[in-house]
Amino acid sequence: xxxIALKETRGKPFQNLFDRVFHGTTWFxxxxxxxxxGGVIVSLLDGAIPxxxxxxxxxxxxxxxxxxxxxxxxxxAIYGTLVTSAIAMVVAVPIAFGITIFIxxxxxxxxxxxxxxxxxxxxxxxxxxxxxWGLFVFAPFLQExxxxxxxxxxxxxxxxxxxxxxxxxxIGILTAGLILAIMVLPFISAVMRDVFETVPxxxxxxxxxxxxxxxxxxxxxxxxxxxxxxIGAVMLGLGRALGExxxxxxxxxxxxxxxxxxxxxxxxxxxxxxxxxxEATGEAYISTLFAIGFILFxxxxxxLVVAKLMLMRLQKQAGN
Amino acid sequence: MIIxxxxxxxxxxxxxxxxxxPALTAPAQAAEISGAGATFPxxxxxxxxxxxxxxxxxxxxxxxIGSGGGIKQxxxxxxxxxxxxxxxxxxxxxxxxxxxxxxxxxxxxPVVNIEGVKPGELKLDGETxxxxxxxxxxxxxxxxxxxxxxxxxxxxxxxxxxxxxxxSGTTFIxxxxxxxxxxxxxxxxxxxxxxxxxxxxxxxxxxxVSAITSRxxxxxxxxxxxYAKQNKMTYVLLKNKDGEFAAPESKAFQAAAAGADWAKxxxxxxxxxxxxxxxxxxxxxxSFILMYKTQDKPAxxxxxxxxxxxxxxxxGKMADDLDYVPMPEAVVKMVEETWxxxxxxxxxxxxxxxxKM
Numbered sequence: 001x002x003x004i005a006l007k008e009t010r011g012k013p014f015q016n017l018f019d020r021v022f023h024g025t026t027w028f029x030x031x032x033x034x035x036x037x038g039g040v041i042v043s044l045l046d047g048a049i050p051x052x053x054x055x056x057x058x059x060x061x062x063x064x065x066x067x068x069x070x071x072x073x074x075x076x077a078i079y080g081t082l083v084t085s086a087i088a089m090v091v092a093v094p095i096a097f098g099i100t101i102f103i104x105x106x107x108x109x110x111x112x113x114x115x116x117x118x119x120x121x122x123x124x125x126x127x128x129x130x131x132x133w134g135l136f137v138f139a140p141f142l143q144e145x146x147x148x149x150x151x152x153x154x155x156x157x158x159x160x161x162x163x164x165x166x167x168x169x170x171i172g173i174l175t176a177g178l179i180l181a182i183m184v185l186p187f188i189s190a191v192m193r194d195v196f197e198t199v200p201x202x203x204x205x206x207x208x209x210x211x212x213x214x215x216x217x218x219x220x221x222x223x224x225x226x227x228x229x230x231i232g233a234v235m236l237g238l239g240r241a242l243g244e245x246x247x248x249x250x251x252x253x254x255x256x257x258x259x260x261x262x263x264x265x266x267x268x269x270x271x272x273x274x275x276x277x278x279e280a281t282g283e284a285y286i287s288t289l290f291a292i293g294f295i296l297f298x299x300x301x302x303x304l305v306v307a308k309l310m311l312m313r314l315q316k317q318a319g320n
Numbered sequence: 321m322i323i324x325x326x327x328x329x330x331x332x333x334x335x336x337x338x339x340x341x342p343a344l345t346a347p348a349q350a351a352e353i354s355g356a357g358a359t360f361p362x363x364x365x366x367x368x369x370x371x372x373x374x375x376x377x378x379x380x381x382x383x384x385i386g387s388g389g390g391i392k393q394x395x396x397x398x399x400x401x402x403x404x405x406x407x408x409x410x411x412x413x414x415x416x417x418x419x420x421x422x423x424x425x426x427x428x429x430p431v432v433n434i435e436g437v438k439p440g441e442l443k444l445d446g447e448t449x450x451x452x453x454x455x456x457x458x459x460x461x462x463x464x465x466x467x468x469x470x471x472x473x474x475x476x477x478x479x480x481x482x483x484x485x486x487x488s489g490t491t492f493i494x495x496x497x498x499x500x501x502x503x504x505x506x507x508x509x510x511x512x513x514x515x516x517x518x519x520x521x522x523x524x525x526x527x528x529v530s531a532i533t534s535r536x537x538x539x540x541x542x543x544x545x546x547y548a549k550q551n552k553m554t555y556v557l558l559k560n561k562d563g564e565f566a567a568p569e570s571k572a573f574q575a576a577a578a579g580a581d582w583a584k585x586x587x588x589x590x591x592x593x594x595x596x597x598x599x600x601x602x603x604x605x606x607s608f609i610l611m612y613k614t615q616d617k618p619a620x621x622x623x624x625x626x627x628x629x630x631x632x633x634x635x636g637k638m639a640d641d642l643d644y645v646p647m648p649e650a651v652v653k654m655v656e657e658t659w660x661x662x663x664x665x666x667x668x669x670x671x672x673x674x675x676k677m
Contacts, residue, residue, distance in 0.1 A: 067487075068510035135523075135531050143535065167478075169521060170535060254485030254522035265521040267485075275524065278359070278386025279487025279513035281406075286388075 044297060047290030050283060059291065065256035067276075070284040074292050076256045080173060080266040081299065084248065085241040087177025087262070088184055093234055095181075096188035101218050103189075104196040116193065123186035131250035134179045135171070139251055142178070143170030147263055165261040169253065174262040176252040180244055184237035191236060195229030196222055228311055235307040242300055245270040269296040351378040353624050357390020357403030360489045360544065361424050361607040364644045365403070368631045371638065380627055387489060387513065394418065394610050400617075400624050402610035405489020406513065410587040419613050419662045421588050421655040422606035423628065425577055425645040427545040428494045429568040429603070431553040433533050434460055435475065438554065440567055443468045445559035446501025446594070446602065452479055452540060453498060454505060455519035460538060468559075475538075482532045482541035485522025487513040493605035494542050497593035501602075542603075545573070546643035560602045561594050572601035573645040582651055588658075606647070611663060618665035625659055625672040632656075 052059065055072060062073025103115055147168035155164035199222050207217045223230065253265020254275055267275075269292045280286050355365070362384035369380035385393070387404040394402030395416055407420060430449060432442055444452075448464050451457040457464055460474040484491045492513045499506040509515050523529040526547040533541035534553070545568055548555050557565040566572045579597030580590055592604040609628065615621040632655075636646040647655075659672045 064516065066516035067514050068512045068516065135528065140535055167480075169480075169532075171521065171523075171532065249485070249524050250528060254524065255520070256516070271485075275486040275522075276514055277388075277487075279388045279489070281388045281391065281513070 041297070044290055044294045047287060048294045049287070051287035051291040054284060054287075060295075063256065063258055067280070067282075067285055070282060072284070072288040074269075074288075074295055076258050077267050077269045077272050077292055078295060078299075079258050080176075080252065081242060081268040081270070081296065083173055083262070083266070084177045084180055084252070084268055085238060087174065088180035088241040089234070089238055091178060091181035092185045092188060092237060096185050096192060096233075096237075099185075099189045100192040100196055101214075103193055104222075105214050105218060116190075119186045119189050122182075123190065127183065127244060127246040130179055130183055130247035134175065134247055134251040138179065139170035139175050142175055143168050147174075151263070162260040163262050166259075166263050168263060169265065171251045171253045171265060172261075172263050173252065173266045176248045176266075176268070177262075179247050179251055180241045183244060183247060184241050187240055188233045188237040191233035192226075192230055195226040195233065198229070199225050227314055231307060231311060231314070235303060238303055239300060242303065243270055243296065245274045249274045269293070269299075351376075351623055352381065353378065353401075353620060353627060354381040354383075354399045355390075355401040355403055355609075355624075356383040356385050356393045356399045357610075358387045358405045358489055358607050359384040360405050360426065361403065361644070364424055364635070364639050364642050367638050367642060368627075368635045371635075372627055372630055375630075376626075378623055378627065386487070388487070391610065394612075397612075397616075400611075400620055404608050404610060405605065406492050407587075407589045407591065407606075407608050408610070409589055413587050413610075417613050418610050419587065419658065420608045420610050421658060422590075422647055422651065423609045423631070424639060425573055425592065425604060425606045425647060426643075427568055427573045427576075427601050427604045427645070428490050428497075428542050429545050429548040429553075429555045430540060430542045430558070431530070431533055431548055431555055432541075433535075433537060433539045433554060434477070435537065437472065437474075439552070440555060440557055441469075441472060442554075442556045443559070443565050444556050446497065449558070450498045450502030450505040453481055453483075453517070453519070454502075454508065455481070456504075477538040480536045480539040481517075481520030482529050482536070482539050483517050483520055483522050484514075484526075484529055484542075485524050488525075489513065489605065489607065490526070490542070490544055491515070493591070493593060493603060496591050496605075497603045500594045549643050558602050560598075560600050561596045562598050562600075564598050566599060566601045568601050570640065570643075570645055572599050573604045574648055576600035576602070576604035577606070577645070577651060578648050582654055588655070604645075613662050613664065615663060615665055615671060618669075618671050621663060621665075621671050625663070629656070629672075 051072070055062075059072065059074055060078070061075055063075040064071050064073050065076065066072070099119065103112060107115060147170070150164040151166075151168060155161045203221055203225065204217055207221045212220070248268050249271040252267060252271055254267050254271060255265040256267055256272075257264070259266070273289055273293060277289055280289055362382065365380070365382045369382060373379050382403075383399075387406055390399075390402040390404050391408070393399045403423070404420075408418065413419060430444065434442070444465070445468060448457065448468065451464065458479055459476060460479055461476045465474060492511060495505075495509065495511040495515050498509070499511045509518065521532065523532045523541070526543045529541040529543050530547065530551060530553060533539040543553065547553075548568065555568055557567055560566045575597045576592045576595040579595045579600050580592055582588065582590060588608070590606075592606055594602050595604065611621070611624065632647065632652045639646045660670050663671050665671055
């Protein structure tokens with residue numbers, strides 16, 4: 001491509017020079033992104049190596065966290081990160097889907113624009129605001145309403161009752177998951193709305209013409225057409241949920257323990273970093289924090305890879 | 321097309337030129353000192369800096385990045401002084417060629433949320449407090465608590481333990497106290513800016529601890545004195561080393577500092593927890609300043625010490641207003657003696673000799 005472009009402009013010295021400069025500049029900025037990413041990985045790994053050396057593979061499966069004796073295990077933080085994100089996804093994806101269907105298919109035109117803007121504004125709220133709101137408003141609300149209800153109903157059932165055991169503290173894994181759901185909702189919904197609007201009206205009109213209901217149109221026409229984009233939206237939300245820091249730190253209870261109950265306090269990787277990095281002294285401690293940062297990086301990378309693989313499989317199926 | 325490209329090119333070059341401008345015009349200003357470290361004393365350091373600048377024109381720039389960060393920054397000499405809520409041991413100081421001195425004090429106050437118990441009504445001693453935080457005492461009507469509070473009717477209610485989740489000097493002072501008064505705590509948990517808590521849940525910052533404590537029936541937490549006072553929280557009385565029950569007040573912290581034997585603490589390595597004195601509050605702590613003994617830039621070091629001299633002499637009222645506790649005069653004298661003795665320029669001449677007031 002570049003060769004062709006250069007041939008075409010031969011004989012016009014200034015343009016030729018300009019093209020080269022422009023070409024080089026774009027290369028430079030594109031490579032800069034890769035260099036920064038590589039730098040992040042290298043410095044994270046460099047900081048984390050002492051911890052990985054000291055604790056070995058046990059680091060991933062032990063759950064003690066003792067800054068005094070400098071014995072660390074990352075399991076509670078990894079567990080908390082995955083569970084809160086899972087709760088967020090379970091709650092947020094169906095709601096975002098519903099909101100998007102309403103906006104794109106059912107909403108009266110006069111409401112459409114203001115509703116879309118409102119959802120985008122939700123995405124603009126800083127996470128610290130969600131944290132403070134979660135701590136002072138949302139957690140007490142859950143403590144008085146949802147949590148006692150869960151304990152009395154689902155908590156009584158054998159097996160899954162263990163998930164809703166213990167006193168209603170207000171804060172904890174469940175609260176963190178719900179806050180995350182609210183936070184990722186606008187991201188998922190905004191992207192879904194954009195991809196839903198790429199469906200050619202002709203397809204939808206034909207389906208309606210055949211007598212399909214709105215649900216059938218969405219489920220059988222819109223969704224298959226936009227599958228890739230919808231998965232992208234969900235992954236974007238998941239990525240944000242995995243890395244979210246401030247709001248989670250305020251409402252998760254920050255205990256380095258794994259309890260079966262979702263109502264118990266826990267911690268996540270990013271919450272641990274936010275809590276402990278400033279006052280961490282001692283090489284092993286700091287290195288451990290780098291190590292869990294690296295683990296978070298790997299988890300996020302894995303999510304991306306899985307998303308890509310899923311997309312590739314879907315495209316293959318569509319091809320057949 | 322060509323015009324478009326030219327415009328684009330021009331815009332690009334223009335942007336590059338603008339971006340490189342600040343690097344070329346580095347500001348050259350007189351008398352500016354910088355420090356970094358502990359978050360606990362930040363409000364009072366900022367207040368002093370503001371007043372000092374108005375008076376002398378010397379600006380003090382303090383970044384409250386945490387004690388750990390403060391120690392790292394002074395070691396890499398990116399700041400003129402570091403600040404830490406934990407004193408460094410003499411061995412650590414000598415290794416880096418640093419010296420330290422206490423600058424300001426504060427206290428940590430246990431607060432509770434028990435129905436019918438008003439501020440200052442509940443009495444605890446160190447051993448009981450440690451047992452609560454170890455999970456050995458789990459009900460408010462436990463015999464150990466009842467023995468200390470014969471006149472108080474305590475409910476048969478589970479104790480919800482709350483602690484600071486973020487690493488902080490407050491936690492360090494609190495766990496240092498528990499380690500001093502309970503051998504069990506010392507061996508099982510120990511002291512640090514964050515520890516492995518046997519029970520309970522963590523709130524971020526004073527506001528997090530206070531929010532959880534005030535919302536959970538039967539909760540006990542610990543916060544900085546200023547925070548407990550300004551929010552009128554239900555503080556407890558603590559038995560001090562002399563066996564008296566003390567209330568968390570400015571004079572009780574000063575009593576702890578006065579009762580402490582600074583003269584026998586090399587490098588001011590002294591923690592003000594569990595100090596003797598009839599009125600002294602047992603969980604008192606000082607925040608420390610770290611400086612190099614041999615100064616590469618004596619002129620700046622002198623500015624720094626002048627600032628601290630002024631803060632010791634004229635900053636007491638401001639400290640009181642913000643519910644910090646100024647250092648007692650006797651300790652200030654000792655600190656100033658140490659400056660004369662320890663802080664020198666490259667040729668070995670003392671940098672600071674007397675207060676210029």
